[in-house]
Amino acid sequence: MSDSTKLVALPAYLPRRLQAFRIVRGDKTSYVLRDKLADRTYDVEQWQFFVLEVLPGCETAEKLLSVFADRFGREIGEHEVMAFFAQLADQKLLDDEAAKHPLLKPFTRQGYALEQGLIKPKSFEELAVKMASQAPRPGAPAAPAPGPTPGAPDELPEDAVLPAGVNEADSLDPRQSRQLFRFFPMQPVARALLPVVEPLKYAVYLLPLVALLALILVLRHIGTLWSDIGSLRSATTLAVHALFSLVTINLAVVVTQSLVAQKFRASLGDFGIGLRFGFFPRFMVPIRHTLQLSRRERMWMHAGPLLVRVLLFSLGVLIWYNARGRYEGLTNIGLGLTFLCAVNLLVEGGNPLVKGNGYHLLSAFVDEPQLRGKAYRAFLDRLRGGASTERGQMLLASFALASFVYAYLVVLLIVYVAGHFLIHELRLGGAALIVVVALGVFLAVRTTRRFKLITRAYERSQQFERWRKRALPSETAEQAQAEAPASRTWYYMKRALAVTLLLLLFLPYPYDAGGDFEIYPAARQVVTTDVAGIVEEVNFDGGEQVAKGQVIARVASTDLKAQLQTFDARIAAQRAVVADLKSRPRKEEVALAQSELEIARQRARFSGERVPRLERMHQERTISFEELDSARKEAEVDRRELAQREAALALVRAGTPPDRIAAEEATLQSLVQQRAEVEGRAGRTVMTMPFDGTILSLRLKDRLNSVLDKGAPFATVEANGSMTVEIDVPEGEIGHVKVGAPVRVRPNAFNDRTFEGRVERIDGNVSVKPAGRVVKVVAVVDNGGGALKSGMTGYAKVDAGTMPVWQAFSQAVVRFVNVQVWSWLP
Numbered sequence: 001m002s003d004s005t006k007l008v009a010l011p012a013y014l015p016r017r018l019q020a021f022r023i024v025r026g027d028k029t030s031y032v033l034r035d036k037l038a039d040r041t042y043d044v045e046q047w048q049f050f051v052l053e054v055l056p057g058c059e060t061a062e063k064l065l066s067v068f069a070d071r072f073g074r075e076i077g078e079h080e081v082m083a084f085f086a087q088l089a090d091q092k093l094l095d096d097e098a099a100k101h102p103l104l105k106p107f108t109r110q111g112y113a114l115e116q117g118l119i120k121p122k123s124f125e126e127l128a129v130k131m132a133s134q135a136p137r138p139g140a141p142a143a144p145a146p147g148p149t150p151g152a153p154d155e156l157p158e159d160a161v162l163p164a165g166v167n168e169a170d171s172l173d174p175r176q177s178r179q180l181f182r183f184f185p186m187q188p189v190a191r192a193l194l195p196v197v198e199p200l201k202y203a204v205y206l207l208p209l210v211a212l213l214a215l216i217l218v219l220r221h222i223g224t225l226w227s228d229i230g231s232l233r234s235a236t237t238l239a240v241h242a243l244f245s246l247v248t249i250n251l252a253v254v255v256t257q258s259l260v261a262q263k264f265r266a267s268l269g270d271f272g273i274g275l276r277f278g279f280f281p282r283f284m285v286p287i288r289h290t291l292q293l294s295r296r297e298r299m300w301m302h303a304g305p306l307l308v309r310v311l312l313f314s315l316g317v318l319i320w321y322n323a324r325g326r327y328e329g330l331t332n333i334g335l336g337l338t339f340l341c342a343v344n345l346l347v348e349g350g351n352p353l354v355k356g357n358g359y360h361l362l363s364a365f366v367d368e369p370q371l372r373g374k375a376y377r378a379f380l381d382r383l384r385g386g387a388s389t390e391r392g393q394m395l396l397a398s399f400a401l402a403s404f405v406y407a408y409l410v411v412l413l414i415v416y417v418a419g420h421f422l423i424h425e426l427r428l429g430g431a432a433l434i435v436v437v438a439l440g441v442f443l444a445v446r447t448t449r450r451f452k453l454i455t456r457a458y459e460r461s462q463q464f465e466r467w468r469k470r471a472l473p474s475e476t477a478e479q480a481q482a483e484a485p486a487s488r489t490w491y492y493m494k495r496a497l498a499v500t501l502l503l504l505l506f507l508p509y510p511y512d513a514g515g516d517f518e519i520y521p522a523a524r525q526v527v528t529t530d531v532a533g534i535v536e537e538v539n540f541d542g543g544e545q546v547a548k549g550q551v552i553a554r555v556a557s558t559d560l561k562a563q564l565q566t567f568d569a570r571i572a573a574q575r576a577v578v579a580d581l582k583s584r585p586r587k588e589e590v591a592l593a594q595s596e597l598e599i600a601r602q603r604a605r606f607s608g609e610r611v612p613r614l615e616r617m618h619q620e621r622t623i624s625f626e627e628l629d630s631a632r633k634e635a636e637v638d639r640r641e642l643a644q645r646e647a648a649l650a651l652v653r654a655g656t657p658p659d660r661i662a663a664e665e666a667t668l669q670s671l672v673q674q675r676a677e678v679e680g681r682a683g684r685t686v687m688t689m690p691f692d693g694t695i696l697s698l699r700l701k702d703r704l705n706s707v708l709d710k711g712a713p714f715a716t717v718e719a720n721g722s723m724t725v726e727i728d729v730p731e732g733e734i735g736h737v738k739v740g741a742p743v744r745v746r747p748n749a750f751n752d753r754t755f756e757g758r759v760e761r762i763d764g765n766v767s768v769k770p771a772g773r774v775v776k777v778v779a780v781v782d783n784g785g786g787a788l789k790s791g792m793t794g795y796a797k798v799d800a801g802t803m804p805v806w807q808a809f810s811q812a813v814v815r816f817v818n819v820q821v822w823s824w825l826p
Helices: 046-057 061-072 078-090 096-100 124-134 186-205 207-220 222-235 238-263 295-323 328-348 357-366 371-383 393-425 430-461 489-504 558-583 587-619 625-654 658-684 731-736 811-824
Strands: 004-008 018-025 028-035 040-045 181-185 270-276 280-284 508-521 524-528 533-538 551-555 686-688 693-695 713-719 722-730 742-747 755-769 772-782 793-804
Touching: 028 046, 040 046, 046 061, 046 078, 061 078, 181 186, 186 207, 186 238, 186 270, 207 222, 207 295, 222 295, 222 328, 238 280, 238 295, 238 328, 295 328, 295 357, 357 371, 371 393, 393 430, 508 731, 508 742, 508 772, 551 713, 558 658, 587 625, 722 731, 722 742, 722 755, 722 793, 731 772, 731 793, 731 811, 742 772, 772 793
Parallel strands: none
Antiparallel strands: 004 018, 018 028, 028 040, 181 270, 270 280, 508 722, 508 793, 524 713, 533 551, 551 686, 693 713, 722 772, 742 755, 742 793, 755 772
């Protein structure tokens, strides 16, 4: 439905230099007054324009309210009508005839208190009484010049708008009052302390250096700091944290703000303790007479507490870093200051998205007392597709959007913590889901309502102070001017964009299951020897890239070399014996045995033939019996000699027995084994590189000519051709990881490089880490350039295949429904 703008008649009691236009946008009607001379425009709501139109016929408030109720079907309060008239008077939009109307007359001659909003009557009768009391008596001195009055701020009504940095600020806005348990007056204490501590204000120039140093220490030791804070939190109760924060951060902030207020001539109330959020104890000092503060002074009222928080944070980091490992008490104090100041700065004090010192400092800086309301209004105007009435609408809308996101993130955090406690601690099951959902809805509605109240309050206070540059029809005759129909290009672009986004949800998306990793070497060994001796040669000093087989060092082995030479001689002799035995029977030996056998035969034949002759001769008594007996014995010996020679010939022909050869060969083998053992020991005196890699040990050449004990390590070496990467994949994503899947690794040391590898195995156990349960995935990554070092960390991605975009970005939700919600179902 297109918008239309029409020139209408100007109501009475308004200057003739104005023009009135009616703007119809859908079913909503509003009016704009344009000042032709000043080139300004003023927004007027429909009911306000109606009041101006019927005002000439309504001389009393009762009649005006009755006519309004007949027209709009609802009642309106006198204070709303009076606020509208006061806005007209403030903008000098009432002409001289307005003084003749009884309802407008008080607004044409109001006093200073009414002009400044310090007096806001609730009815026209009360206004008449107050105006009568402000009227000067005849002969009385003139009223004093406008200026701040000491008692005025305490009498401010609830809807008054105070200066930026004071409006809605705790301790500075008198309407933000709390019940205090008072201890002592703060004004005398601040008056006595201010001359003593005022010279310390020049230390603010050193604060950036101290804060930068603390920030560098935090970034360099973030892992150790986080681990120590986790240990401190587990060992300390919430009450102790609250008490420590009360007596350190809160006390320092309150004292600092009091001293700044004393410096700028504000009034200090009693020092006391009150409850914030209804249950959290906090030191407080009410500060009054803040309307007289300049913009710079209001900024320092909030900048001082922020600088104190930054100083305490920096001191906490320095105390922790210097006392760690030596003074446990100081370490815990530093950790407490660091953690609590960081939380205070990020969540409350220094966060401009919540109502704290950071927000009020920003408000005072831009000199906008209702920054939140103005930002919310600009955001709603942008959201509804209209032009915002505020300057810097993009910045205001961005600020409002950040506030919305932050508020609802806090709601989600509260719901998550409550759900975790009810489900995992109390184990309420399905009942916990109902409670958590109800809590989330309640907090979301309450937060939304709070935003609406802030916007509504801003609109009430700024009904006629907002300015908007609007394209109005050119000044012509008193006839309607219709705007040209708006282009429908954006109409189709929005729908095309929505369709495009919907189609993008179904495009294939390369999903990766990733996690933090740590690098380990694929192989690591300690180079040593089991031979004690003097190191006589060292070829590397350590840290070099060495190829496989290169000699790193040698141990003296002179005695082993001598033993090897001895064994070589004995082995040669034994081999000759075995060869000699294996070469038998030799033909020479056989011929010799045969010759000796023939001789023995001849001799036996001759001696055998002689015996019969001697027997005949003995019978003839030619020889004696002794000669016969001697011949017989000689013949017997010759026969036995013949048998022996025949046996010897047979033995020579048979050769060496196999068992004799086997025995000699066994002796030879024993000598060979003994030599091999000595040779192995001699070889182990030479320490070589077992693989292509790096020598990790340093200054090895300093060990030259030193004695190396048996088994003592000489150097540690590490393979660098490939590295083993242990990736901590979250438990919920391990189902997408497969053995052999591609892996991309990006270490912190080389954040501009990506190393590739493949999954080698998946651990069978689930490890518990501070971030949650993880499963270790072991991958082998190529390290051809040798850039990766053992112990490096970073982030790795494991290829889990492709899936639609909507499925890839809804894994957590699907997992929660399939597991947690399923567990609650019967």
